[in-house]
Amino acid sequence: MSQNQRQQKRGGNREQQSRTGDPDLKDRLVGINRVAKTTKGGRTFSFSAIVVIGDEKGKVGHGLGKSREVATAIQKGIEDGKKDMINVPLVNGTIPHAQEMKYAGAHVLIRPASPGTGVIAGGAMRAVLESAGITDVLAKSLGSSNPHNVVKATFDALLKMRDPYTVAEQRGVELEKVFNG
Numbered sequence: 001m002s003q004n005q006r007q008q009k010r011g012g013n014r015e016q017q018s019r020t021g022d023p024d025l026k027d028r029l030v031g032i033n034r035v036a037k038t039t040k041g042g043r044t045f046s047f048s049a050i051v052v053i054g055d056e057k058g059k060v061g062h063g064l065g066k067s068r069e070v071a072t073a074i075q076k077g078i079e080d081g082k083k084d085m086i087n088v089p090l091v092n093g094t095i096p097h098a099q100e101m102k103y104a105g106a107h108v109l110i111r112p113a114s115p116g117t118g119v120i121a122g123g124a125m126r127a128v129l130e131s132a133g134i135t136d137v138l139a140k141s142l143g144s145s146n147p148h149n150v151v152k153a154t155f156d157a158l159l160k161m162r163d164p165y166t167v168a169e170q171r172g173v174e175l176e177k178v179f180n181g
Contacts, residue, residue, distance in 0.1 A: 002129050016081075022082075024055045025053050025055055025082070026051070026053065026054065026055070026056065026131065027051050027052070027053040027068065027074075027078050027081070027128070027131075028051065028052045028130070028131055029049060029050075029051055029054055029055050029074060030046050030050045030051065030062075030124045030126040030127050030147050030151060031049070031050050031107070031124070031147040031148075032047055032048070032049045032070060032073070032074075033047065033048045033049075034046075034047055035047070035048060035066075036169070037165075044068075044136065045068070046066060046067065046068045046072060046073075047066070047067060047069065047070050047073045048064060048065070048066045049064070049065050049066075049070065049073040049074045049076075049077045050062065050063075050064050050077060050124075050147055050148055050151060051063050051064075051065065051074060051077035051078050051080075051081055052081065052124075052127045052128050052131045052151065053078055053081040053082065053085075054070055054085075054130075054132050054133065055133070056087070056130070056132070056133040057133045058087055058088050058090050058132065058133050059085050059086070059087055059088075059132075059146045060085060060086060060088060060128060060131045060132040060133075060155075060158070061081040061082060061083070061085035061086065062151050062152075062155060063077040063078060063079065063080025063081030063082070063083070064077055064078070064080055064129070064148070065077030065079070065080060066076070067118030081151075086155065086158065088132045088133070088134070088158045088161060089132065089161050089162070089163040089164070090104060090132075090133060090134065091112075092115060092136075093115060093133075093134065093135035093136050093165060094112040094113055094114075094134060094135070094136040094137055095110060095111075095112045095134060095137060095158075095161055096112065096113075096161060096162065096164050097112065097162070098110065098111040098112065098134055098160070098162065098178060099157040099158075099160055099161060100130065100157070101153050101154075101156045101157035101160065102143070102153060103149050103152040103153035103156055104144070104146075104152075104165075105143050105144030105146065105149055106143045106144045106145075106146060106149035106150045106152070106153040107141070107142040107143035107144075107153065108125060108139065108140070108142070108143075108150065108153045109139065109140045110125075110129075110137060110139045110157050110158075111137070111138040111139070112136070112137065112138075113136040113137050113138045115136055116136065116138065117136040117137070117138065118135070118136060119134065119135065119137055119139075119140035120137065120138045120139060121137065121140075121141075122141065123141070123147065123150065124141075124147040124150040124151045124154070125139050125141055125150055125151075125154050126139075127151075128151055128154045128158070129154070132158065133134070139154075139165075139170055
C-alpha cells in the first residue's frame with residue numbers, strides 16, 4: 001500500500017479543484033466514514049464524507065454528504081458546503097485576534113501569528129484554515145478529536161472573528177492612528 005493510498009484511507013487532506021465546478025473553489029476531504037445498516041437481507045453499507053471548500057481568499061464552507069458510493073458522498077458534501085459559506089476577516093494572511101470556541105466535545109484555540117510562521121494546526125482544523133486562505137496561524141484542538149465537531153468549532157470561532165475596521169468604526173477610532181502610532 002503506497003503512502004498516498006494510506007493517507008486517503010485515513011481520510012487525509014485531499015485537495016481538488018475540478019469537482020467543485022467553480023474554478024475559484026477548492027475542496028478538501030476531511031474524513032470518510034463507512035456506516036453499516038443491518039436489515040433482514042444482511043448489511044447495507046453506505047458512506048458519509050465531511051468536506052471543506054473555500055476560495056483561499058476569505059470564503060469557506062463545510063458540508064456533509066451521505067451516499068452508497070464514496071464519490072457521490074463527496075460530491076453531495078461539496079454541494080452542501082457551497083450553500084452556507086462564510087467570510088473570514090483576514091489581516092496580512094492571519095486572523096485579527098485570538099479566539100477560543102467550543103462545540104460539543106471539541107474545544108479549539110486559534111491565535112494570530114507573525115508572517116512566515118505557516119499554519120500550525122492539525123487535521124480538520126488545518127483543512128478549514130487553509131481553505132479560508134489563512135497562511136499564518138497558531139491553532140490547537142484541546143477537546144475531542146471528532147472531525148465533525150472540530151470543523152464546527154473552528155467555523156464558530158471564525159464566525160465570531162471581528163474585522164479590525166468594523167471595531168475601529170464602532171469605537172470611533174481611526175485605524176491608521178492605531179497601526180501607525
